[in-house]
Amino acid sequence: MTGPAQGRPRIAAVTLVFVVGVALVVLLGAWDLTLGTSHVGLGDLLGLLTGGGDDETLAVLVASRAPRVLAGLLVGTALGVSGAVLQSVARNPLASPDTLAVNAGAYLSVVLAAVVGFSLPFAASGVLAFTGGLLAAGLVLLIARAGAAGPTRLVLAGSATMLALSSVTMLLMILFAQETQGMFAWGEGSIVQSGTTKVTQAAPVVVVAAVVCVLWARRLDVLALGDDTASVLGLDVRRTRVVGVLLAVLLAAVAVTVAGPVGFVGLSAPVIARLVAGRVRGLHQHRALLPLAALAGCAVVLAADVLLRLLVPGRTGAGIPTGVVTTLLGAVLMVWLARRLRDSGSAQVAAVGARPASRRRVAVVLAVLVVALVGALVAAVLLGDRLLLLGDVANWFAGTSGRQVSFVLDQRMPRVMAAVLAGAALGLAGTGVQGVARNPLAEPGLLGITGGAGVAAVLAIVVLPGASIWVVSAAACVGAVLTFGLVYGLSSRRGLSSDRLVLVGIGVSAAATSLITLIVVVTSPWNTTMALTWLSGSTYGRTAAQVWPVAVALVVLVPFLVRHRRDLDVLALDDDLPRVLGVRLERTRFLLLGVTALLTAVSVSAVGVVGFVGLVAPHLARSLVGSSHARVVPVAALLGAVLLSVADTVGRTLLAPVQIPAGLVTSVIGAPYFVYLLWRTRRSL
Known part of the structure; x- marks a missing residue:
């Protein structure tokens, strides 16, 4: 009788966390819909719900604001799950698509395609971004021994690889300014969209990859016990890591293809989810942690976009990439994490x-x-x-x-x-x-x-x-x-x-x-x-x-x-x-x-x-x-x-x-x- 009695409060607490998380994301999304460069406000949008809206309001909503919010949800979900998987695979709280140079590799691939002059369809761009991100992440994990050498080494390897790839990207943008016009701001990550074409094409990939990650959650739980223990329990450690990295890179690559490299969402969202999981029993298991990281990612992206448009209204705010704000927030979080880490003795x-x-x-x-x-x-x-x-x-x-x-x-x-x-x-x-x-x-x-x-x-x-x-x-x-x-x-x-x-x-x-x-x-x-x-x-x-x-x-x-x-x-x-x-x-x-x-x-x-x-x-x-x-x-x-x-x-x-x-x-x-x-x-x- 004790087990079920203890289980009910735990299920209730987990359910409450997800209800609050969904409510927060819905609130932020609705708030973001009311912000933009046009005069369309909350009253106009409410008028659409009651049947009293005009065609201009509908056009603004369908062509600009709704695609932007949907892109924020898509990118937040993809990067949140991607970062959570990478942190679990590397057993490192600082692992993310940014610190493992996944975003930098994917971004370089997209810029390279623009320089060559290829007008690639969305699927081909996604494959190209996936390849670049996978190669970059593979190099970083190889150098850092899959994160076993500690967080500092992982971040150093990722930073060096990211700087090298970013340097090549900037070089291409300077030498081919005409072909890469407009990609500088996009390179910081912008969820501004013209229509829903990219989002609708990317959504099935993100949903399938995220679902597979959740189905893979049991293996990630076992992997968290350590390589030796996981092997004793019958887990193929190498296969689990390879599949996890492939899924995480795929999600990050899709996010880059849709909105550019939105910085540090893949770091901050899983950290927020793990902080919540530390206070609520039952959330530490990956079948709950991954969806929670997705919700946190959506909240981070939408909150950054709302904050940006409130602080810098009008066309100026619309021109600022959302990734600038998420990077600033993520950098603060990274500093906070670094202050909590113990020194690994690099003085030697x-x-x-x-x-x-x-x-x-x-x-x-x-x-x-x-x-x-x-x-x-x-x-x-x-x-x-x-x-x-x-x-x-x-x-x-x-x-x-x-x-x-x-x-x-x-x-x-x-x-x-x-x-x-x-x-x-x-x-x-x-x-x-x-x-x-x-x-x-x-x-x-x-x-x-x-x-x-x-x-x-x-x-x-x-x-x-x-x-x-x-x-x-x-x-x-x-x-x-x-x-x-x-x-x-x-x-x-x-x-x-x-x-x-x-x-x-x-x-x-x-x-x-x-x-x-x-x-x-x-x-x-x-x-x-x-x-x-x-x-x-x-x-x-x-x-x-x-x-x-x-x-x-x-x-x-x-x-x-x-x-x-x-x-x-x-x-x-x-x-x-x-x-x-x-x-x-x-x-x-x-x-x-x-x-x-x-x-x-x-x-x-x-x-x-x-x-x-x-x-x-x-x-x-x-x-x-x-x-x-x-x-x-x-x-x-x-x-x-x-x-x-x-x-x-x-x-x-x-x-x-x-x-x-x-x-x-x-x-x-x-x-x-x-x-x-x-x-x-x-x-x-």
Whole structure:
């Protein structure tokens, strides 16, 4: 008698949760129907129900608002179930179509089809998106050992893969602007639809895939017990994981095909469902958890759309992708999750690839890098959309060059110096971040500092048109320092954790990228080139005035890093030794990270958001000269300068007169290198 008596309240509680969830989704959907760019309001829509509505109201409802709400329901359901399955398969609360690069792979496939010029039917687009998302997710799960290596490694692998794919996508959008027109805003995820064609075609796929996931729920319950226990109970673990990933990627790919990559719904919806399940017994089983995640996904998407249209009414709000709001909400949730995770001890990997080097080897490395930098400078000055000779450059310095040569070099020299100095600054910033974080996979971009500087710089350009470079640089510095303070403060719960620092930084970086998109779409909806320039990093149009802040920062801050080189050596080991040696741990750590924030800020003000230089340069430096920062600091600065200078030259020369932003070149090169680092250390981390 006790069992049934206890079962009835449990069933009643579960039923109540679903009733409340459905009611919330219905309320949000009805509210969303009343919002739009036309004058049709709640009274007009109620008039349709009573038979007193006019044709215009019906047309607005059928052609625009109802398809938008239906798309929100479809995308929320697909991403909610997809994220829940991925989290269960990886046994990781941070797994989602975003962190596993599924959305990025699917988005790249769709953009690639547009570039090639294929006008594919919806089904073919869905297959293409599914293939791209599956390949991306497979790579991430392979590197992260299906999530067994911990949440930090999974998110790092997903972030690196996502950045690489996003860089290729942005490159295609810049090179083929005509073919990909309108895909920038769509790339943030927009549920705005013209008609119900896509929704009606996608709905059967989503329903069938979601139902199959629910039927597969018992296997997911057993998988949650651990691989060994699941195997003992007769479960084919590998088959369960493969089928689960295939279903999750299919759902995410359909969502991307309908509305673009709506960010972080696949992360936030399952987390909300699991939080509710933790309070209501009976919801933790996947046959109830998956439908609850679908409801949560619908609520997140519709709530984001309603919030967006309330805060930014009219046509401006309609032009802002819903995914911007969901990404901001998801980034906050990711930071919250990161603060709850325990540190997995990544401090042990600080010396990966670092071997002691003799003085002779260090001298040879420095000499080679100086020669390489001189060679990169010469190539950067001579190569571009117009080839020059050394004699032309000599005449320019002497003031006797012709008008055309003077015109070319007057524009090219500031770009060359901006790339060299910004590259050196990023190399030094990465050295500081990796030393303090005790993680060779950390870099200013992944810690959100670069994104924060970019947000402030773009905001300064928008709010103060015609502002001097010193104003933009000052704004970038303030943004970088504030972002650094935010990330540092959020990561310092119970002492600074290397894992939390990286995870919080990635969440803040995602939020910063969405904020840049939001600022541009609201203030300059037709000027997506500005956003692409800042997000991809470019030296185009740089002047001598924009180079000076970087030069000044290097002159002032490099001596500080050199002076604290031994502190960096000690900090890279653990927290106890610095205290024993009398190093003021928190103060030194804070000051060093503050210096890296300033170096990052001035580089952003000069060349925009450039990724991976701060990762690759310090890591290569340690592999060449060992882990002593007295050696790493100059080598990392030289490597950063060479890397960004070469990337800028390649971008200006490869497809001249079309110019590829230097940041995209460094991402295309640096992201695979990052993946290689993760792959090489997949057993040790």
